[in-house]
Amino acid sequence: MSDFKVLTYTSKDYKIWNDFLDASKNGTFLCHRDFMEYHKDRFQDQSYLIFKKDKLVAIFPANKSNHILYSHQGLTYGGLIVSKETSFKTVLKAFKSLLETLQSSGIEELILKPSPRMYHTHPSDEMEYLLFKLQAELIRKDLTLAIDTSQPIKITASNRKRGLKKAIKQGLIIKEETDLDLFWNQILIPNLVEKHGVTPVHTLEEITYLKTKFPNKIRQFSVYKDNEIVAGTTVFETGKVAHAQYISANNLKQELGSLDMLFHHLINEVYKDKAYFDFGVCSENSGKQINSGLQSWKESFGASSISHDFYSVFPKNHILLNDVLI
Template sequence: MSKKTNYSVQRYTTSHFNEWNAFVKTAKNATFLFDRNFMDYHSDRFEDYSLLVFKGDVLFSLLPANVKEERIISHQGLTYGSFILKENAKLLDAFEGFKEVLKFLNTAAVSSLEIRNIPTFYNAVPSDELAYFMFKANGKLLKRDALMVIDTTHKIRFQKNRREGINKAIRNGLKIKLEDTFDSFWNEILIPNLKNKHDVSPVHSLEEITLLAKHFPENIKQVNVYQGDTIVAGTTVFLTKTAIHPQYVSGNGTKNALGSLDLAYDFIINHFEKSKRYFDFNISSEENGTRLNSGLVFWKESCGARTFTTDTYLVQTEAYKTIDLNII
């Protein structure tokens, strides 16, 4: 019998910056949000506790994470988290790597790990290992969110009210522009709307989204809708290997009368679909997934979206002592 490969875990430091980013680019279940150029833009808000797992001397997996009140969370500054695996990672090897993460955390006196599964449609190849490990480790399901997603290889036609909105936008002479700057959308549409409706600011400041777009010009795009020379709506789009995701969408008070948002959605779905299979409308559930926002569900389904789910688990790190695949 061959000697068992040794797995080891290290906490991330800036010395790992290039190695981490090179791994993210080829991992089977990662997006550009896990790149340190993205993660670190708000490093002052979170105490990083990201981990690297090595199989022998070779980097095998990553866990983007932060620490809060003695709990490790993957990762509060990101839309989703995961146990990130190299492209050719196999189930049994991934299990040994994850078990070593639990052991590392337990030895460091960390009692629990909260981890959010990346929605499966973001994976470049099948990668449901983490969901299985949570089952085997008796992970507690904290929440299950419902996401509305369009599969562009099997699109369901926009319902009548959405098509009427697009035709209304055309009759009103609205025009779509792909732009290199975010200033007009942020200052004239997004910030005022969030302030007036919810008394909040965008998660990303104008300076932050501009910096991120500079680092990821192929992944972050700005699409604006104009009536003449006046911006009336816009969307900031995040593009991954597999998916189109409107990170921010907003229109001024004329959006219903002009059909500006219908036109914006129709454009980004069709413009970017050639290289992306999925269009992610994001979650439509609230309060840890226990309540559905029926208005959001209705609107997104009228665009042809249907449901995926994504889970958040809490696992006790001492589970490394008993977790077993019971291989036969």
């Protein structure tokens, strides 16, 4: 009889889930129940807790649609989240138990999107090996652009430096704000609608709610000229990474150098002690194409490409894990 049991998350597990997440080596606040549940009306949550005897050893944020289980579609990443002390053997048996449970409950496919390595506080590649053994199919690969702050930062475009000089000359001021209304309503939403015909993933009401729940992890930095907002970014801050979730500026960004000044300040001052500054993805069409202009712009700050992989796993393939340990 297995020492492992897999339980479906319910509201009574709120505290044990979040406490485990906070002590994990590959989870971030995006997998906190308060973050996951702001859009609970859009997804059929089917998250799991995995125990070895009576000890919680892994959690799996997920939602269900028909006979497919997804690494939660409302999150950028997720996957199997484990503690710093969890051994490879425990990860193996925990994930195998999860797959067995999925198969017995009628789940035919698992779409998995593990968190990129830069978000791990400790090495956590156990799942990379298990996915290889399970003959998982790589179905999507996004590219995100990030700066490794432990290395000398090389600004590759001279116009970044010129932009910073312009911003200083123009007397621009950077403010950290608790209120996101001005950035959302005057900069971000108008830009996205005009240029792409879309609105932000988060509504103003949603991002405001999330900021009240995570005031030190969701931060708003705005740029002003003569008391008028001209640019800004909303940053999601995790243990090792500062991620620019939203970036936008008005039509005078080239003349003012507003974004050049903003990111120079964030990278070299506010987040200089973070391991990475993440500018976000530049891939489109489910990872099949790269927005070359966006890629070049982010690279010009000294950022380099980091992949974010998505996998398809068939739960029935759990038998392929039987011979891993010898």
